[in-house]
Amino acid sequence: MATKNQTSSSHGSSESDCKEIHDSWGRLNHIVQALASKNQLERLQIRETYMEIYGEDLISHLQKAQITSQSQSYESGLSPKMSAALSMWMLGPHERDAVVARDALDQQSDVNYKSLVEIFVGRKSSHVLLIKQAYQTRFRRQLDQDIVNIEPPHPFQRILVALAASHYAHQADVSQHIAKCDARRLYQTGEGRSGAIDETVVLEVLSKRSIPQLKLTFSCYKRIYGHDYTKSLKNENYGEFEDALKTVVKCIYNPPKHYAKTLYASIKGTTTDKGALLRVMVNRAEVDMDEIQKVFKKKYGMELRDAIFENIPSGDYRDFLISIATKTATDIS
Incomplete structure (x- = not known):
């Protein structure tokens, strides 16, 4: 009975939110307040309820508001950047990653490899499978195949293919023994010999190990050889493959640090x-923003929300980002 009452209460709350959103297109702050503070499940409920009440997908409405604002001097009260931000915020995580992947690949010769790496490194295998399904449903294309077909070829491409393969078959549990063996292989085919890194060995390790296993391998590497694996990739004689690999390893080994540096560079x-x-x-x-903010403050001496406030022009978009920064991270169900 309690569960039924809770469901009814939740639906009633989402109805109220939907009505407030629908009536607030000319008062942007109300929309930001209504949506920025909601968690994933609440946003999903709002999107479903909005469809029930108004017969239109809320995300489509937000995208229309963006088009309207571009052509009619923001009569809707939604700037293009704000409309895009709210649209992304309202998407479910799998569909959002599919959109991010498509946007990255749509850059043609200037593919955004970094955002693709974040998807394949920062998500569980079960999540990556759902991303690929969402990608196929939404764009009628195969994500893996689109990565293989990137032109011109790039070292990031070979690494991404390996990472995509790693999500298909691997041991569920991490192994210290395998991590030590892989660390030694990476050393022997990298800084432990003269010349360039043996790409074949690196790609084999990346393709056959889970992300948690790879993280343990890089931890073992530091313990055995006294420095991070990325330090061995700074040889001035190395090329694009080593540069790309360095970005991937940093994202695997210390995600909060990677994202903190990415945020700082973007804000600045x-x-x-x-x-x-x-x-x-x-x-x-809703994954690890709390940890990212701790690293950000330690590394740059200021709160993330303060950095946003000081460097992003005042307006709806800045308010939205600050609202997200002040949220407490929760697990995605």
Whole structure:
């Protein structure tokens, strides 16, 4: 009985939220307040209830508001950037990652490999499978095949293919023995010999190990050889493959540090990855944003929300990002 009452109460709350959103297109702050504070399940309920009441998908309505604002001097009260932000926020995690992947690949010769790496490294295998399904449903394309078909070829491409393979078959439990063996192989085919790294060995390790297993391998590498594996990739004679591998390893080994640095570069405008700020804020909000903020403060001496406030122009978009930054991270169900 309690569960039924809770469900009824939740539905009633989402109806109220939907009505407030529907009546607030000219008062943007109400929309930001109504949506930015909601967790994933609450947003899903709002989206479903909005469809029931108004017969239209809320995300489609937000996207229309963006088009309207672009052509009619923001009569809807939604700036293009804000409409895009709210649309991304309202998507479920699998569909959102599918959209991020498509956007990354749509850059043609300037593919956003970093955002693709974050998907394959930062998600569980079960989640990656759902991303691929969402990608196929939404775009009528195969994500793996689109990565294989990237032109011109790039070292990131070979690494991504290996990471995609790693999500298909691997041991569920991590192994110290395997981690030590892989660490030694990486050393012997890298800094332990002269010349470039043996890409074949690296790609084999990446393709056959889970992300948790790879993280343990890099931890063992540091314990055995006294420094991070990424330090061995800084040889000035190395090329694009080693540079790409360094980015991937950092994302695997210390995700909060990787995302903190990505956020800082985006906030300061020192990166060409223009969508990084919104992508990381939305994608990590209910995963590890609390840990990212701790690293950010320790590394840069200021709170993430303060950095956003000081560096992002005032307005709806800044308010939205600050709202997300102040949320307490919760597990995605």
